[in-house]
Amino acid sequence: MRRIRGSRWYSGMSRIAEVIVLAQDADEVMEPLTRRDDTRTWKGTFFEMRPGGNWGFGWGAEFVRMRGRSGLLKHLESLPWPRPETLQVMIHDEEDDCFGLWMIHDGKLVEIPLPRTRRAYWSGPHDEDFPPDPGILSRTDSRPIDWPKEIEGGDQSRPPAW
Numbered sequence: 834m835r836r837i838r839g840s841r842w843y844s845g846m847s848r849i850a851e852v853i854v855l856a857q858d859a860d861e862v863m864e865p866l867t868r869r870d871d872t873r874t875w876k877g878t879f880f881e882m883r884p885g886g887n888w889g890f891g892w893g894a895e896f897v898r899m900r901g902r903s904g905l906l907k908h909l910e911s912l913p914w915p916r917p918e919t920l921q922v923m924i925h926d927e928e929d930d931c932f933g934l935w936m937i938h939d940g941k942l943v944e945i946p947l948p949r950t951r952r953a954y955w956s957g958p959h960d961e962d963f964p965p966d967p968g969i970l971s972r973t974d975s976r977p978i979d980w981p982k983e984i985e986g987g988d989q990s991r992p993p994a995w
Contacts, residue, residue, distance in 0.1 A: 848899050850926040850967075854879065854892045854909065857919040862912050863892050874904030890919075899967065906935060910942040929970040949974040 854863065866879045879892035896902040906922065914920050914937070922942060923932040931950065935942045944952070952968040971978055 848897075848927055850896045850902060850924060851932075852879075852894045852896065852902075852905065852925075853882075853923040853932070855890060855919070855921045855923070856914060856916065857890050858915045859890065859920075862914055866892070873908060875908060876901040877905075906942045910937060910940070926967055926969070930972040930975070931970060933970045 856862070863879060863881075867881065869878055875896075877894045877896050879894045882891040882893050896905075909920075909922060917937045920937050920942075922935040924935065925932045931947070933950075933952065934945045934947060936945055937943075947970075949972055950970055951973050952970045
């Protein structure tokens with residue numbers, strides 16, 4: 834059985850996550866995100882992915898702390914995407930079984946439910962000392978999972994950790 838952590842994560846604690854952004858015709862939009870910018874709420878830079886050379890339209894980043902990625906989705910959804918219908922943001926937190934998928938719907942980046950997966954939250958409401966729990970995305974078809982009881986009042990919204 835898989836053990837899932839149910840304790841609160843401290844903002845300084847390492848919790849590595851990979852983020853991939855796919856979007857067509859988005860070179861100009863993504864270019865500023867390939868440079869460090871201390872004015873953003875999130876800390877990090879994206880690197881262009883060009884497998885095979887000429888036809889890449891993806892960028893990747895790695896975040897090592899939860900607080901360092903705070904506000905990333907809000908920032909991405911605010912950008913002037915030339916083809917917003919092609920924007921896909923894939924996020925894999927170190928606790929996740931697989932990448933989650935976010936797409937723009939009605940002007941907001943929302944997580945798209947994937948078949949045979951479940952995102953669960955166990956920590957209570959967040960505050961200034963504790964960033965919100967981004968939840969854990971687990972496959973429901975690969976092995977038995979010992980799901981702990983979810984805490985009443987846990988953060989069920991798109992977490993500001995993203």
